[in-house]
Amino acid sequence: MRFDRRSGVLLHPTAFPGDHGIGDLGAGARSFIDFLDRADQSVWQICPLGPTAGIHGHSPYQTYSGFAGNPLLVDLHDLVDRGYLDESDLDTAGADFSPHEVHYDAAESFKLDRLRTAFERFRADGDADEHEAFADYREEESNWLADYTLFRALKREFGGDLWTNWPEDVRTRDPDTLATYRDELADEVAFRAFCQWVFDQQWSAVRAYANKRGIRILGDLPIYVALDSADVWAAPEAFDLTDDNRPAAVAGVPPNTGDSGQRWGNPVYDWGRLAETGYEWWLDRLRRLFSMVEYARLDHFKGFDAFWAIPADSDDPAAGEWREGPGHDFFEAVRAEFGDLPFVAEDLGFLDEGSVGLREAFDLPGMRVPQYADWCQQGHLYQPMHYPEDSVAYTSTHDSDTVVGYYEDLGGEQRDCLHYNLGTDGSDIAWDIIEAVWNSNSTLAMTTMQDLLRLDSHARFNTPGTGQGNWDWRVTDDGLDPDIADHLARVTDATVR
Template identity: 40%
Template sequence: MRAAGVLMHLTSLPSPHGIGTMGAAARDFVDFLAAAGQRYWQILPVCPTSYGDSPYQSFSTYAGNPYLIDLDLLAADGLLEPGEYQNIDWESPPDRVNYGALYQKRWAVLRKACARLLAQPPAAYREFCEKSAFWLPDYALFMALKDAHGGRPWTDWEPALRRRDPAALAEARRRYAADLDFWQGVQYLFFAQWHALKRYANGKGIRIIGDLPIYVAADSVDVWSTPEAFQLDGDLRPTEVAGCPPDGFSATGQLWGNPLYDWDAMAKDGYAWWVRRIRALCATYDVLRIDHFRGFAGYYAIPFGQTDARGGRWRQGPGIALFRAVENALGRPAILAEDLGFLTDDVRALLRESGFPGMKVLEFGFDSRDGGDYLPHTYPRHCVVYTGTHDNEPVNGWFDTAPAADAARAVEYLRLTQAEGYHWGMMRSAWASVADLAIVQAQDLLGLGHESRMNTPSTLGGNWCWRALPGAFTPALAARLRRDMELYGRL
């Protein structure tokens, strides 16, 4: 069935409190999507961000990002007083997120709310803790210990805690009991608001596409609590780390630095770690996009300590065995595969065997640095087409930065006109394609340029900060979008 949606992360929603949240603006955006004839809202990972503010480098694969908790909703629930948050200066213009100010000022507000919650915890809180027992206690302890160690990574903690000596963990739970309560309480608040928002979206006919990063951060509870699942040495340091080889976009490749999985060890228990993870995220979202899908066929391994990705080599991934284990345990969850990057025959075969729809990025069809088949006349129906993703320029930014010959080819192929706007013409080309699902960036709907780019891979600073201005998603824009959904059979 043909359908369409919009890529817009929660942090990018308008808000008077420094960052987009799960409050009124999120529901307003759902209303806009419904009025515009959209059926999907795609977001980035909602897990807590660590250094660098990337949702793809998180302290936990299961936890929710406390920054996304809406303060007005907490006040409506009697957990905050207006004066405790409404006059805080979040030190950011309305179109940007200042993560430094959030780190300095948000936690004190959330601690007040949690103190009131925990003074008389509702039955739903106890139910949440019981349901989340497979991850929540370890997460709470990890975060409490990070605070106690001044934010240092777990690999720098004293040996007994680093190696999870049972006596040391028991003592830490006793010593930091109040902090454990806070970290569990804040997760309850996040998921209470998240599930309320998801119910609202589903009630309006909008399904939420979430994101599963293939790798987890080195400094995460995931690696600390299950080191046997990763390629670590005797001192619990990675032997090799993740990244991408040099290509037309980067002469030195991309050094991500994430620890790599020990796939042989994971295979011995039927990939139980992955089954748990996918089960939890499928319960969080309606559809799951698996990032860097090609890494399950073959992954790029870079020796630990290298300064760039040029010294890496390809190694074999788990292949279809992992997804057979997921299917045996969960049935056929709704999954999209981000099959971009260096594609080889084994990646294409894995995509076919999995049955998942792959991705097409319209900008790549005209980029002379990329050799993939991304022109619309090559698409199968069973795929998802994007104008661009969070790692790409918005369309107008692409036209401003792409080689002139590439831009000219896109104009000629798509018959773009300045009168219509290149951004609108490229979106219309995605909607007109045979792809079952077409997703456009919110920045493209608004006609924004490079200044609104969400992320530039392999760079630090200035990423993940863009926010839409209040009132940007107007009824007139919804009506124009809905008309194109009618024209191209995606309503």
């Protein structure tokens, strides 16, 4: 698929303005979309929207489901408007909330308590049409919702324990046992379904609000799902598991020059068995994703060509081996099902013959980030002036430092070469890089809210390899500055249009 030339901004909904400890799908989301509209942007990029877990530092890349939405993003003001909550329920007196960062534990406690109240009032006072709509939703989304809601109910029943530690008949999904728990935990199952119903309604409204202004959403699809997820528990046949449904091998990357590799711990797929089903599980996952976004970034694209599998009982990444990925066969199946392939391939660090060939065979743009550039090497592929059309150019990403933070850590020689290549003295480096990216030949030019605001390393979203202190930065209402929007519009009108 060839993208029209566009530009946009990456900002995850947790980072929106809001008054309940975390960004949500209410007024803050609409304010950001208004900012994009004023800035003449046509793409909004997000991270995965799934329900996050404290054990994983609330990373959106390690969620309880690759299908479900995060209930912490639900706008409680909307539930007041619908009569499920009272204004007094939203009183935040005594809550430890900040407009500048997410306080996940406090926000989770506050919001889930209100969501439970809203659910009880909905059950008691909701009219017949609302109850019918809720029942219809549960039926329409049952292919993933039934297992996800039972999984969350069972997590609560077993004190939050990892599902691989649950009783054997639950872990291995004995039908009679699951039927018994569905009856015993019916209230909790229904509550979890209610949270998803409300999330989907609110997300659909936000998406429509963006689309009406010509803004398309670029979602994110991690190649792997978390071990402690409804996905692995509910579809063990899709993964490389042992006979008792525990991982046989987990994902990671091999040792490279100067490092010892990484052990991510996510179960790897049984691609052979998936191929026998026509990749049914993956098509279901993509069908759900494309009901929520227009485009999707394929995280760790290399894994579709070849993936590093580490024995689950080993902590050493070097103990792994390369295994063949699904390659062309998978993308042919996806194209047969969906037509165009509106994907961006995250190929940073994996520009080998296999992954490049796979990306080019299906006309998928790769990624380019100036922070990977050797500014003193003529023609280096990560210098913006050398980006090809079939790429998406970023000033920074959710996993990198901000432009200002990167520049402040840059060595003297590289800094001098950057100045020479971009024709700048570095006094406004964030916007220098934005303009360089916008002037590139890339089909999509993307920046972050942090770079628009010229923020340093304190505002970066995530530092890979660290478990805490990530994903908590937020923009304030004042940060959605119309002057900044106008500045970006001028740059866009001079370069992208």
